[in-house]
Amino acid sequence: MPQYLKLQPPFIARDHFLSQIPAPHPAIEMCETVDSLGRILSEDLFAPHPLPQFPRSTVDGYAVRSGETNGASESLPALLRLAGEAPMGKIAVQSVLSGEAILIHTGGMLPPGADAVVMLEQTQLTGSDNLEIYRPVAANENIIQVGEDVHTSDLVIPAGRRIRPVEIGGLMSFGVTCVRVNRAPRVGILSSGDEIVPPYESPQAGQVRDINTATMSAIVREAGGVPVDYPIIPDDPEALYQAVARAHAENDMVLITAGSSASTRDLTSEVVARLGKPGVLVHGVNVRPGKPTILAVCDGKPVIGLPGNPVSALVISGLFARPAIHKLLGCTDPVYQPAITARLTATVSSLAGREDWVPVILQPSEQGYLAEPIFFKSNLIFNLVRANGLLHIEADATGLTAGEMASIEIL
């Protein structure tokens, strides 16, 4: 029996692997803020001015001196004189004098003299300028004060944040229309195998089209990296070394989907070991599918050898490639793995000590979501196309029983 696999638990393998990737200093590039969705902010953003910059009303109503509404009620309203209207988008110059109120709209600037706004719904205008107020307001009620959102020099967006729509809004609120972001890591993608031909070629008997390069490229793109594809490599040690060394030199990270035979995997491991220190960290992970995974860091660049079948590629990318890209990106956000809870329609067994990932078909039902495990050979791409979820069975479990609730990661 081949001895090349010293199986490591996936999370220990991952921590070891990630810890050997040096803290990144990603190159920085400029980007229009409107095009920055999903990019990683390079610098802390400090507020150049307070927000809001002037006191604003949060409702439609009347700016008043709050003390003059004390004790107001339906039966005994406070009576004020409507003295004018605060203009939208202009400085409010007219002061609210004693006994007066000024009409104000949501977002309008609070006039001098006023310290609160009474909601329109709690008032009635009788005649042209007699205002009845049916409820007292406290000082500052229905107002956003200067700096209530942020004060000048507050750290408002930290470096390393992945830019979402709300960050774009936040940047725009300070007029930051151009922003420094981390350059996305380039990930070289290599597939090897004498039986593999490019997808645009017609395979001869015994040959198959390469699906790994395109699949891995898409996975890299989803994770925030820039995939760089290389031509298919024949099963030849020197050709493999030349191709891998070139991809290693030209990129920030390398993914190799080698042939799945044991000899090819050993070959990949030897080739990767020649690329630089510390070299191969993990060769074999206690996970199904994906056992013969190679995790290496060579001269500061992560290199991953993946089994050449679709399910393994998906699982191993999620466990190792995505977090590595995330680290190279300089992204400091915690990673949450959202999932939905579903009821298993069949029993799934698992070896204790081994983590299992099983593709499932999720379906809504009257009783919540159902998850139907797909049992199949992991070489079959179209069974995976049918799946829309992945069931994770922890290493300490020996399986899950039909009818049990399980957490399903959405594919």
Next chain:
Amino acid sequence: MPQYLKLQPPFIARDHFLSQIPAPHPAIEMCETVDSLGRILSEDLFAPHPLPQFPRSTVDGYAVRSGETNGASESLPALLRLAGEAPMGKIAVQSVLSGEAILIHTGGMLPPGADAVVMLEQTQLTGSDNLEIYRPVAANENIIQVGEDVHTSDLVIPAGRRIRPVEIGGLMSFGVTCVRVNRAPRVGILSSGDEIVPPYESPQAGQVRDINTATMSAIVREAGGVPVDYPIIPDDPEALYQAVARAHAENDMVLITAGSSASTRDLTSEVVARLGKPGVLVHGVNVRPGKPTILAVCDGKPVIGLPGNPVSALVISGLFARPAIHKLLGCTDPVYQPAITARLTATVSSLAGREDWVPVILQPSEQGYLAEPIFFKSNLIFNLVRANGLLHIEADATGLTAGEMASIEIL
């Protein structure tokens, strides 16, 4: 009290709104398969040939006649003569004759005469060509048969599927390097308000920079639409009508973030009503934040009027804009809303009958995730920037208590 709001429950409002959007016939465009990630497939893909196209080994081992391994064990191995090696990537011409085995690698073509493969680990080579086999194999063991993944003419990817990395792999396996996809809907985005200036301008006293246009554009892009931005509209009925009518004519959908005052909202509703039948379907939704939402379909195009503050924009986009874009895209995949379960650190109250959405800060802890609700005025963008989750309180609940577990949507 203004009577313009006839509050509808959000899910009823959404169903009514979506049902009025005509079944789409999106325009089709060609796309390189490698660039098709996230696009919607326009046509059913039927398998042009079986997969695999030849019987393949799933392991490293020896191709044999399974009957000749009957009864094999460690103590009494079956003895076969190693007669050769099946080449990778070529047609296997050498037959396995009676009493023979042929070395084969994972993915290699099964030689004629053989009907199973014995795993390398269950054999030992003694001398140059004497092979001992320690376990019997059944017919078809460790083999993928022709068509075991798909048969010719099988429907392998349905029209309307959102293309993921595995679909790209599936397309490549048939040599489909170019694919027909649905054109993404164009969504016109309009903001109005006398107090709003473009982000690149310095606001004067009483003015604020427009954050809604950029935020909504990013949300539209995330949802799969193409945002089309229009200049800021002053609070003037005719200007608003001209701008909205133009955006309606030029796009497949329109999003208007109008001023937040009641009068502006009424104005928006009147303007939208003039665009075409059936017109305004919903004016007021029983959700916080986002109550004064306008949902309309005019001449077959959805038009949404959103409250002009960041939290409402986010919540209302998720409830109404994203599903509308999804429908216009012609995407037929079910939508799953993944979430993570977290323990609330504070009590959140809610009115019975009203759905509430509360931004939270998620944090990992020893006891699982914690969710800290952020209580704030929804006009404050930077409080939302701090949030990384949204807590959903169902309409029939009157709140959630500190310490309760809750489902949190990741932002």
